[in-house]
Amino acid sequence: VEEGAGHSTSCQTAVSSLVIEGVFERYPRLKVVMVEGGFAWLPALAWRLDKLAERMRSEVPHLKKKPSEYIRQHIWVTTQPMEEPEDRQHLFDTMEWIGWDRLLFASDYPHWDFDDPFRAFPAGLPQERYKQILTGNGRAVYRLG
Numbered sequence: 262v263e264e265g266a267g268h269s270t271s272c273q274t275a276v277s278s279l280v281i282e283g284v285f286e287r288y289p290r291l292k293v294v295m296v297e298g299g300f301a302w303l304p305a306l307a308w309r310l311d312k313l314a315e316r317m318r319s320e321v322p323h324l325k326k327k328p329s330e331y332i333r334q335h336i337w338v339t340t341q342p343m344e345e346p347e348d349r350q351h352l353f354d355t356m357e358w359i360g361w362d363r364l365l366f367a368s369d370y371p372h373w374d375f376d377d378p379f380r381a382f383p384a385g386l387p388q389e390r391y392k393q394i395l396t397g398n399g400r401a402v403y404r405l406g
Contacts, residue, residue: 295339341376
């Protein structure tokens with residue numbers, strides 16, 4: 262349980278470091294895909310980094326944008342493990358904030374807890390979003406045509 266929960270904190274640490282240390286300022290075309298850490302943590306991290314960067318501006322003079330802007334331009338996340346709140350709309354709202362084009366399907370196969378692509382998505386996800394996450398976004402980010 263602790264290991265599974267820890268994946269998201271590792272992702273948060275990596276994203277924070279990439280943004281705050283100015284990696285995306287230095288490499289403006291860099292794309293980063295965070296794998297196997299879920300994604301529901303991303304909006305809250307972006308909000309917190311924005312607030313801290315504003316409050317401690319003297320520590321990040323190299324940043325030309327808000328941290329959330331770097332995140333939205335340079336970070337992609339995978340769906341595994343898929344968060345499952347009781348209210349499905351909360352999950353859809355989170356996906357909307359991240360950006361439907363920033364979510365990539367990941368199954369975690371062949372691990373025992375992998376997500377079956379036919380059951381990995383919440384009910385009610387529009388077919389066009391399902392296709393976008395399952396194949397379209399991966400093709401786009403990796404330039405597979």
